[in-house]
Amino acid sequence: MTSLVRYLTHPQVNIDPAIPVPSWGLSEIGRARTEAVASTGQLSQTTQIISSGERKAIETAEIIAAKLNLEVEVREAMHENDRSATGFLMPDEFQAVADQFFAQPQISVRGWERAVDAQSRIVREVERVLARNKPGDVLFVGHGGVGTLLYCHYSGVAIDRRHDQPGSGGYYFAFSRDDRRVQQSWRRLEDL
Template sequence: MSIVRYLTHPQVQIDPDVPVPQWGLSSVGRTRTEALANAGWLANTTQIISSGERKAIETAEIIAGRLGVMIEIRDAMHENDRSATGFLKPDEFEKVADQFFAQPHLSVRGWERAIDAQARIVREVEAVLVRSRPGDVLFVGHGAVGTLLFCHYAGHPIDRIHDQPAGGGNCFAFAREERRVLHGWRRMEEIGT
């Protein structure tokens, strides 16, 4: 059975003066990813597909370097488009994110609608999976679109109750052939246990 995993990038270096897609991993995020790269549960991974955002690419590069696998970057796997607001302080961001998930058919403060972000991320994942290459597949991306992807494959309506745990660096998995969810969000440190 081929396994498809969707991994969210871990902690980032937050800089309000830098556009969010250009943020890189923090030292904590980098350390967590390096530990993950040495975990045996990724051994059968033959494809690593990354969002074009810097933090996702950095995460994918660390893992790919350890596994000796090339990275494919798919720019349309980016996080939900929040450029209308730019950087928001954490409390305000959480309120707007709650609205994003609660009202998936509406654009909250100019953000990409959740239903549109979900259709985009599903389209990107399916475009890769239709190739039917052997081995496991690792997608490296972001929390909001990852949650939307999880909702799609799990058959859940869009709802933030299905969001990843705080801090990023979480993974869910599904069986490639049946598109059946094998497990929901787990911290990267807990996958192989």
């Protein structure tokens, strides 16, 4: 049986414009969703949990790791696309800029990291972990933007926001480690 690789986006966070986005933590809802799924045993074949260095991803990974008695490996280069040039944007403005980010992957929109660069970075990090060839399933915990770029890569499709997770967080997709084929497109965390 082939090992499964899952990429999970952190669920809901506490939004605070006064705090840098990478330092936002999970909200009560995000934490409760993660704890509920961690208790199901659906991830029992997981032997590695790899997280972005952003607080919300680490908190998500730690909840799951505690149930599986695993350590979380933090890989700083798995962070969300670098949006520090604009900082926090109000939701409507953020969505408009995110649309441009995906629509023009070769261009830095308002100083954001280019989508092609973010995609290369997240693929490189995932492939470095998978090159270890450790037995068991692997769970990567990260973010919607780079998660979508990763999904596009392993699905063999061009960067496009139509391949984005359908909600605001707490979604996953899965691919087989052996042939890197996507086995499950975006699904809610609760569908693990």
